[in-house]
Amino acid sequence: MHLENTKRGSRLKKNFLTIIIVVLIYFLFASPFVFGNTPVAEAYKFTNSLGNLAQNAGLTSDPSSPPVQLPTLIGRIIYYALGMVGVVFLILTIIAGLKWMLAGGNEEAVSKAKKAILDASLGVLVVLASYAITYFIVTIVK
Incomplete structure (x- = not known):
């Protein structure tokens, strides 16, 4: 009986970890394409990103x-x-x-x-x- 519970518990853990990994991979690969109306080329443009971050945080040196x-x-x-x-x-x-x-x-x-x-x-x-x-x-x- 104990061996059966152990097998079931390990199977549950494996299934749970598999589901978590699949969900994380989905969000990892799906999220860059969810930028609303922003074109993909603009979404990946990181020029002056630190300046924008500082300006949004109110730490601008203007x-x-x-x-x-x-x-x-x-x-x-x-x-x-x-x-x-x-x-x-x-x-x-x-x-x-x-x-x-x-x-x-x-x-x-x-x-x-x-x-x-x-x-x-x-x-x-x-x-x-x-x-x-x-x-x-x-x-x-x-």
Whole structure:
């Protein structure tokens, strides 16, 4: 009975990984062609992309525009860093949930997955609290 569950679990993992790989490959190859009305030649043109990125981020060095203040720049960096950390904790929660679903009745694996979900949830709370504190401080400094 245990051998049958092990075979089924490994088959589920292989099928799951195959589906994930196929979906990732699909999005990898399909996404460059989904540029709306932009011609393909224009979509792949990367000239002056750093300048456009700086202009969109408000970090342009154009003399007619006012310079970005240091507190604003630090606030933006912290904002994006906390956003990335939040994404990491979300991915950890999803992985732990998948481990729980694929545990196959193994109590040790289920308890590890529960602990991972709890740790990821606490991580998200820390990120949200740090974002709130950072927002409060940056608002006062301005």
